[in-house]
Amino acid sequence: MHKIVDLGVNLLHANEHQASHNRQTFDAAGVRCFNLMSSPGAGKTALLEAVLGTLCQRYRLAIIEGDMTTQLDADRLRQFGVPVIPITTGRACHLDAAMVQGGITLLEREAAPLQNFDLLLVENVGNLVCPAEFAVGEHAKIALLSVTEGEDKPLKYPIMFRAADCIVITKTDLLPYLPLDQAALQQNLRLINPTAPIFWVSVQTQAGLADWLAWIDAQLAPAAVIYS
């Protein structure tokens, strides 16, 4: 068993090396990259659908879309006219840096050179555990959590919420119909992650979306790029 654990560490080290290489590629091209992660069905694709119209007016945008088997999410996002590169991971439960490197290669072949883009959004496989440990070269990890999942989830999946640079609580329109303790959820998030901004949003009512878009704008402001 000891050797297997070592190999796991080596796999993570190899991924860190590739992620660092991806990050240099992004920085050289002047592209900011965000990695969106959550449980299945927390609403990553729906959140992107809700803001892509606005984002496309502000930025030259591309998307890498991770899914185990289908291209259903990629098809939803292509309707906005942005380049969407689907990566089907097969049995793998997360995107890793090598897969995203492959996605960059495809993007440049099928759409345009990387320096023609301002923002690359990576939608990870729906999984609140594994993607948190595999950096892909992103400038920020964005963790989504649906209000339907319960206030205990930050404590039960701490690796994800500790790693997050930004936390988006989704589906707040359902709050009236749920037994969720909002204050406890906020407190549990702060126990695990004292500093990441937390946005409570609903794509149904549009609540909170403008604030989250303002956070994205701040990440892409020239000063943020220079001093990051």
Added chain:
Amino acid sequence: MHKIVDLGVNLLHANEHQASHNRQTFDAAGVRCFNLMSSPGAGKTALLEAVLGTLCQRYRLAIIEGDMTTQLDADRLRQFGVPVIPITTGRACHLDAAMVQGGITLLEREAAPLQNFDLLLVENVGNLVCPAEFAVGEHAKIALLSVTEGEDKPLKYPIMFRAADCIVITKTDLLPYLPLDQAALQQNLRLINPTAPIFWVSVQTQAGLADWLAWIDAQLAPAAVIYS
């Protein structure tokens, strides 16, 4: 990379071997074992809370409770007076057969010999991907899916829904507030898994719970045990 894939296969083979050993242990003791799996927050613990009162009247019951870091779910279920063995998986994203073997050892040390039980419920780590590939010796895999997760999930996470012997759709009380296409969800489930029984339930309204309990009863009926 080729060696890493081989090792993955070897790991799965080693797990199958241990799972087969666990299964023999269960059968020798006359215990039926179910493995409950779902996304985080789909309601595995809430479903158990809703039926434990009834199940405890009918069967001698024990629970193995998998979580990455906390014992929150184990604490919730202990209130029903059943033995609950918590297994914290640390960074691991699923229970495996060796962990469940360890759980059996702890159960026998802390509660009673395995043959004193009729039913062992294993609540897996919240993850719609990885637990499906790691058998723990269970007689049936029970996959939960919340109506909040969307009708596309069986297609996007086919390994889980193909492996399931029983599918429980949870939180149906939220259906009036969701854009979910119920017929499409049922159809997508049937594309991936033509035969597993599907139960639509709500722990808030109790809808569907009696039917699911009847399924459990059928699994524990003497004929089911003899001819399984």
